[in-house]
Every structure is written in structure tokens, then in C-alpha cells.
Amino acid sequence: MEKVAALCKRRGFVFPGSEIYGGFANTWDYGPYGAELKRNIKEFWWKTFVRERDDVVGLDAGILMNPKVWEASGHVASFSDPLIDCKKCKERIRGDKLIEENLGIEAAVGKTLKEVTEIIKENKLKCPKCGTSDFTEARSFNLMFKTHQGVVEETSTAVYLRPETAQGIFVNFKNVVQSCRQKIPFGIGQIGKAFRNEIAPGNFTFRTREFEQMEIEYFVSPKDKTEIKQIFDDWKKNCWQWYLDLGINKENLRYREHEKDELSHYSSMTFDIEYKFPFGWGELMGLAYRGDYDLTQHEKFSKEKLEYLDPFTQEKYNPHVIEPSFGADRTVLITLLNAYEEDTVEGEPRTVMHFDPKIAPVKAAIFPLIKKPELIKVAESIYKTLSKKFNVEYDESGAVGKRYRRQDEIGTPYCITVDFDTIEKDNMVTIRDRDTTKQHRIAISEVEKFLEEKLK
Numbered sequence: 001m002e003k004v005a006a007l008c009k010r011r012g013f014v015f016p017g018s019e020i021y022g023g024f025a026n027t028w029d030y031g032p033y034g035a036e037l038k039r040n041i042k043e044f045w046w047k048t049f050v051r052e053r054d055d056v057v058g059l060d061a062g063i064l065m066n067p068k069v070w071e072a073s074g075h076v077a078s079f080s081d082p083l084i085d086c087k088k089c090k091e092r093i094r095g096d097k098l099i100e101e102n103l104g105i106e107a108a109v110g111k112t113l114k115e116v117t118e119i120i121k122e123n124k125l126k127c128p129k130c131g132t133s134d135f136t137e138a139r140s141f142n143l144m145f146k147t148h149q150g151v152v153e154e155t156s157t158a159v160y161l162r163p164e165t166a167q168g169i170f171v172n173f174k175n176v177v178q179s180c181r182q183k184i185p186f187g188i189g190q191i192g193k194a195f196r197n198e199i200a201p202g203n204f205t206f207r208t209r210e211f212e213q214m215e216i217e218y219f220v221s222p223k224d225k226t227e228i229k230q231i232f233d234d235w236k237k238n239c240w241q242w243y244l245d246l247g248i249n250k251e252n253l254r255y256r257e258h259e260k261d262e263l264s265h266y267s268s269m270t271f272d273i274e275y276k277f278p279f280g281w282g283e284l285m286g287l288a289y290r291g292d293y294d295l296t297q298h299e300k301f302s303k304e305k306l307e308y309l310d311p312f313t314q315e316k317y318n319p320h321v322i323e324p325s326f327g328a329d330r331t332v333l334i335t336l337l338n339a340y341e342e343d344t345v346e347g348e349p350r351t352v353m354h355f356d357p358k359i360a361p362v363k364a365a366i367f368p369l370i371k372k373p374e375l376i377k378v379a380e381s382i383y384k385t386l387s388k389k390f391n392v393e394y395d396e397s398g399a400v401g402k403r404y405r406r407q408d409e410i411g412t413p414y415c416i417t418v419d420f421d422t423i424e425k426d427n428m429v430t431i432r433d434r435d436t437t438k439q440h441r442i443a444i445s446e447v448e449k450f451l452e453e454k455l456k
């Protein structure tokens with residue numbers, strides 16, 4: 001992880017937040033290559049789950065919502081973690097995570113505050129910072145960020161930064177049905193920021209207080225349980241396949257089914273897809289069967305009917321929901337970890353990022369072999385043509401070998417070199433493959449088609 005984090009800083013993928021002010025703990029900014037990578041990942045998600053499916057439509061709801069939304073969803077009452085303080089060093093710790101790290105996940109899930117306190121005491125669990133085992137009792141800590149809307153603080157309304165994008169979808173269910181004439185089963189997808197005042201953020205970008213989610217609420221008829229199970233299983237397969245299509249090594253992925261006492265009160269079936277991070281297995285996405293909990297709650301609190309009228313049978317019902325919920329930042333993190341390799345090329349060590357070409361921040365780099373005006377002219381012209389379609393770079397500085405290494409380090413799949421044969425003989429360029437380091441020549445007129453084919 002340290003090596004990847006160092007590369008991210010050095011090569012402009014991820015920078016520490018507010019760095020010139022001494023930083024701001026556990027905040028991160030995506031640099032030029034990180035921003036491209038993240039955008040490519042989100043676009044690939046949107047293309048797979050929204051554009052290419054005729055049963056899913058998109059949405060872009062606000063971060064600030066009527067505070068009643070969070071009462072209805074249950075977040076005001078119960079979106080909390082058990083917080084304990086180390087009496088010696090004052091470190092604030094998530095009680096359930098301390099138990100999970102020491103005694104395993106079964107010991108940690110579904111425990112009351114009293115049980116968390118007792119388990120920590122009985123097992124004499126130690127503070128990860130100072131090593132003593134003297135903690136306060138566990139108390140409930142709500143993870144929502146609260147702020148004020150309005151010009152005068154005293155008379156303004158308290159509002160929350162959304163802790164998930166899902167609720168923006170539920171409150172727009174009726175609008176989407178009425179305006180887009182979607183028929184059940186159908187889904188609404190959304191990508192956007194979410195905020196949680198996490199007790200223990202960390203592990204680079206794995207757990208932060210501001211992050212991005214990519215979520216779908218998929219609405220189904222409650223009638224046929226076999227059909228619901230079938231749809232749930234299809235989503236399970238499709239979510240898994242999406243990670244494989246991103247180029248993630250399947251040895252590092254696994255499903256984990258939630259234990260009965262770990263399930264949220266509204267869910268009767270939840271699977272996570274986890275990745276084997278350097279610090280252990282961690283959640284990438286969750287797939288939950290939420291029943292009719294959300295729409296029913298919003299109906300109760302808003303007093304608006306959120307029923308669906310089946311156009312064929314004329315039956316009215318509250319649809320049930322299957323929710324695939326992905327983390328965009330965790331996905332970026334695993335593509336970085338998955339891509340990183342140190343190898344040797346012609347006796348020289350190199351660091352290479354083996355991104356799948358479709359998500360690589362830079363698709364190709366164009367070089368003149370040496371800094372001669374006649375080579376530069378052709379290379380610049382190829383660069384200009386390709387830059388209309390792809391994110392490409394032009395580089396003329398230093399030896400070609402050095403330029404290859406620079407591109408390998410940011411995961412550029414192809415380097416295109418213009419040499420004297422190009423201008424004197426054949427109008428062809430050399431294309432060098434990042435992974436095999438093999439080179440071959442193709443006509444300038446074929447380069448665009450070649451890239452298009454490889455980036456599909």
C-alpha cells in the first residue's frame with residue numbers, strides 16, 4: 001500500500017488533501033491522472049449499468065435534502081457506530097471494529113452497546129495506539145454530518161449532508177415512474193458524493209469521510225419470491241463480472257454473505273463483494289434485498305402515496321427493492337493496487353501500472369524519436385488528431401527509454417514513436433505495448449482504428 005500511495009503522490013494520481021496547510025487528516029484529492037482514472041471508472045459503471053440496460057435510468061439528485069428524509073430512512077435514529085475512548089491516550093475507536101480485528105467478524109456483528117463494552121472488557125482488548133486496555137463504555141455515535149441551511153444560524157434549519165445516494169432515488173421514485181413510464185422491474189442509478197463522519201477513517205482512500213457512491217435501486221414486484229431471488233442472483237453475477245471486466249484479478253475478490261445478526265433491520269439477504277487489500281479483506285460493494293422498507297417509510301413520513309400501478313393487472317403495490325451499492329473511491333483504489341507491478345525490462349528495473357486500457361488515464365503517448373523539427377511536425381500532427389478522441393500525451397524530452405518508463409509508471413498502454421523511416425520511407429510508426437514491451441509498425445492512417453479496437 002505504501003508503494004502505491006507513494007506512486008500516487010509522485011505521479012499525480014492522489015494527493016494528500018490541503019497539503020500546503022499541513023494537510024487535513026484522511027482527506028485526499030485526485031490529481032490529473034487520478035481524476036482521469038476515476039472518471040473512466042465511473043463512466044464504465046454508468047455505461048454498463050445505466051446506458052446499456054433498457055431497464056435502468058439515471059438520476060442526479062441533490063446532496064442536501066429535506067431533513068425528514070433522514071428521519072424516514074432511519075438514519076437519524078440509528079445510523080451510528082459504537083464509539084469507545086481509550087482513557088489513557090484518548091484515542092477514539094470503533095468498538096465493533098476493535099472486536100472484529102481481534103476476535104473475528106462473528107464476534108463483532110449485531111452486538112448492542114452493552115455487549116460491545118463487555119466483550120472488550122472480558123477479552124482485555126488493547127488500544128491499537130498505546131496498548132493499554134482501559135476504555136470508556138461504548139456509546140452511540142451518529143455518522144451524519146450536520147450543517148445549517150439559511151442565512152442566520154439561529155433561525156436556520158438543520159440539514160444533513162447525505163450519508164448515501166440511495167435516498168435521493170427513493171424520493172424521486174414517483175417522478176421517474178410518471179415522467180419516464182418505466183415498468184417494473186426497473187432500476188434507477190446514480191453516482192454522487194456521500195458523507196459520513198467515520199470514527200476511524202484510514203487505510204489511504206479506503207475509508208474517508210467524503211466519498212463517492214455508485215448505486216442502483218432496482219424495483220421489483222413483491223409477488224413472486226422465486227423471481228425476486230432470480231433477479232437478485234443476476235445482479236450478484238453482474239456486479240462480480242463488472243469487477244472482472246475492470247481487469248481485477250479474481251483471486252483477490254470474494255463474495256461474503258451477511259450473517260443473520262449482521263443484516264440491517266430492513267434486509268433479509270445481503271452479499272458484499274470484498275477485495276483482498278494489503279490490510280485484509282475489505283468491502284467493495286454491497287448487494288442488499290431491502291424489501292419495501294424504504295418506499296413504505298417515505299410514504300409514512302411524506303404522506304404521499306408511493307404505490308406502483310401495474311398497467312397489465314391494474315394491481316397496486318409498493319415495490320420491493322434490490323440495491324447494488326458500489327464505492328467509487330474503493331474501486332479506484334483496487335484498480336491502483338491491482339495494476340501495480342515492479343519488473344525488469346532489458347536488465348533495468350521498472351514500475352508499471354497494468355491498467356485495463358479502457359480505464360487507463362492516458363491511452364497513448366506520442367513521441368518523435370529525437371527532437372528534430374521534421375519528426376516533431378509529424379508527431380504533433382498525430383497527437384492533434386488522436387487528442388480529439390482519446391486522452392493522449394505528447395512527449396519529446398529525454399531518451400525514448402526514459403519516456404517509455406514515464407508512461408509505464410502511469411499505465412499508458414501504448415507508446416507511438418515517429419522516426420526517420422516514418423518520414424523518409426513508409427509513413428508508418430512504431431507502437432510499443434506497455435505489458436509485453438513488444439513493438440510493431442503500423443501505418444499512421446491505421447493508428448486511430450488500432451486504438452479504438454484496443455480500447456473497446
Ligand code: ATP
Pocket residue numbers: 164196198205206207208209210211212213283284285286325326327328329330
Ligand atoms: P463499511 O462496512 O466498510 O463501513 P458500509 O457497509 O457501511 O461499509 P454501505 O453503506 O453498504 O457501506 O455503502 C456502500 C459502499 O460505499 C461500500 O461498499 C463502500 O464501497 C462505499 N463506502 C461506504 N463508506 C465508505 C467510506 N467511509 N469511505 C469510502 N467508501 C465508502
